[in-house]
Amino acid sequence: MDADLILVIFIVAVALLFDFVNGFHDAANSVATVVSTRVLSPGLAVLWAAFFNFVAAFGLGVHVANTIGNGIIDTGVVDEKLILSALIGAIVWDIITWRYGLPTSSSHALIGGLVGAAIASGGADAVIRGGVQKVGAFIVISPMLGFIAAIFLSLAILNLYQRVAPSTAQGVFRRLQLLSAAAYSLGHGTNDAQKTMGVIAVLLFTTGHLGGEFHVPIWVILSAHAAIALGTVFGGWRIVRTMGMRITKLEPQDGFAAEAASAAAILFASQVGIPVSTTHTIAGGIVGVGSIKRFSAVRWGVAYNIVLAWILTIPVSGLIAWITFQIAKEF
Amino acid sequence: MGEILRGVGLSVLTAALAAAVLVPTFVVVKVLMDLGLEVLLAAVVAFGLLLAYVLRRETVGG
Numbered sequence: 001m002d003a004d005l006i007l008v009i010f011i012v013a014v015a016l017l018f019d020f021v022n023g024f025h026d027a028a029n030s031v032a033t034v035v036s037t038r039v040l041s042p043g044l045a046v047l048w049a050a051f052f053n054f055v056a057a058f059g060l061g062v063h064v065a066n067t068i069g070n071g072i073i074d075t076g077v078v079d080e081k082l083i084l085s086a087l088i089g090a091i092v093w094d095i096i097t098w099r100y101g102l103p104t105s106s107s108h109a110l111i112g113g114l115v116g117a118a119i120a121s122g123g124a125d126a127v128i129r130g131g132v133q134k135v136g137a138f139i140v141i142s143p144m145l146g147f148i149a150a151i152f153l154s155l156a157i158l159n160l161y162q163r164v165a166p167s168t169a170q171g172v173f174r175r176l177q178l179l180s181a182a183a184y185s186l187g188h189g190t191n192d193a194q195k196t197m198g199v200i201a202v203l204l205f206t207t208g209h210l211g212g213e214f215h216v217p218i219w220v221i222l223s224a225h226a227a228i229a230l231g232t233v234f235g236g237w238r239i240v241r242t243m244g245m246r247i248t249k250l251e252p253q254d255g256f257a258a259e260a261a262s263a264a265a266i267l268f269a270s271q272v273g274i275p276v277s278t279t280h281t282i283a284g285g286i287v288g289v290g291s292i293k294r295f296s297a298v299r300w301g302v303a304y305n306i307v308l309a310w311i312l313t314i315p316v317s318g319l320i321a322w323i324t325f326q327i328a329k330e331f
Numbered sequence: 332m333g334e335i336l337r338g339v340g341l342s343v344l345t346a347a348l349a350a351a352v353l354v355p356t357f358v359v360v361k362v363l364m365d366l367g368l369e370v371l372l373a374a375v376v377a378f379g380l381l382l383a384y385v386l387r388r389e390t391v392g393g
Contacts, residue, residue: 137372144379149356151382156352160345168334172341179346256345264353268360295387 007080008207012200014087016227018094019196022106023053023231025094029282030185030232033255039177048178049185050232056189057225062216063273064191068198069205070214071131071273073114077122078206081328083199085120089113089321093313102309105277109317110195111135116318120325135275139310142265142276146284147291149261154292157253173252180259185232187266188278193224195275200224250286254293258285280310 030053031045040048069075090109097104111132118126161169200220204210210217250258262278262285269276290298363371 134368137368141372141375144375145360148375148379148382149353151386152356153349153352156348157345160348164341168338168341171338172345175338175342176345256349260349261353264357268357272361272364291383291386291390294390295383296390 004080004207008203008209011080011084011087011203014084014091015196015200015203016223018087018091018106018110018199019193019224019227020231020234021091021094022192022196023050023228024234025098025106025231029279030181030188032282033250033259033286034177034181036250037174037177037252037255039174039252039255040181045181046233048181049188050229052182052185053189053193053232054225054229056186056193057221060186060190060267060270062194062197062221064194064270064275065198065201065216066214067131067134067273068110068114068195068275069202069216072111072128072135073118074122074126074128075202075206075214077118077126078202079121080203080207081325082117082121083203085117085321085325085328086110086113087199088324089116089317089319092320093317097309097313104309104313105279107192107195107275107277108135108139108310108313110199111275112314112317113321114199115314116321117325119318120322120329138269138274138276139280142269143280143284143287145265145268146258146262146281147288149264150258150285150288151292153257153261154254154289157257158292161253170252173256176256177252177259180256180263183263184259184266184278184282187263187270189225189228191266191270191276192278193221193228194270196224196227197221250289254286254289258282258289261285261288277310 030049031040031042034040034045034048035042039045087110090106090113093104093109093112094106115127115132197216197220201210201214201216204217204220205214259282262282265281265285266276266278287298360371360375363374
């Protein structure tokens, strides 16, 4: 086996590790509301989410993988060192934010890493501006969509349940939250696992292991979903606490509305090929349902800290990737 | 038995309501997106801020 192939295999393993860390870091959001409303125990909730993260491999397309693979940076500058630097930038930032319990976006960390490493390799022209602008716009759009859709859904539910006894409503929403958590985990699985697929596919393509046409092989699809599902199983409790309990107090119907609205927003983005932050989107949904009850019930200080961490993600992960590439190119 | 059936009926009705709210919402989002990314961004931000303003006013002391 030649040295180049060993390096490619190593980077594929690092990409899958990133996916695992993504599951560890982000997927806990899928279960935050179900756990905080005590519909499922933490252990069962995590297994529930992991199952649907994996099932998302089937039938939801690879539009986001195509965007990551050839819509963010020029494939002409991509090589093993660039992809490795991008992944290191994203993983290091993910670990730092996980350590401090900040629900930042692994997706934006990866995009920041790709952009930083591409600039280090080929200058600013190596970045596809249209692709980055689209991702940048959706940093704002996706949480807003979660926020707006969750408010619409909450208002409709309040209207429907006006004359229903609270105990009956609680029972209904405890069951429905299982569905909304499953839908959210499907969305998370398809959008986030595809980011890793895109990175692996562009690496295989530019190193000549994929033939003449860019595509995502089935083994890449299955291994990316398996990695994110495993990450979810070992997932981060620290972030579950931040999302589910610190932004606002949630009742089962709030959890249902936040998750269903966020799932719809993420599945929509996945179908139009836009990598979005699943963390941003569920946070928007949770803030939306909190605002319906009482605007001041939302702990805006916590929300502000989360937004600050979001703003830092792309520049800092990009900078780490840029530095890593400068070191890597010396070897 | 009646209580269980009522619970199942409400669950189905709520799921249908969620679809009836979310599907048209995202159809509108797709139409705005087809008009241009700037149009979608401006519309979503303006509408989100308007909703936040109304909720802040309406839920004082709630």
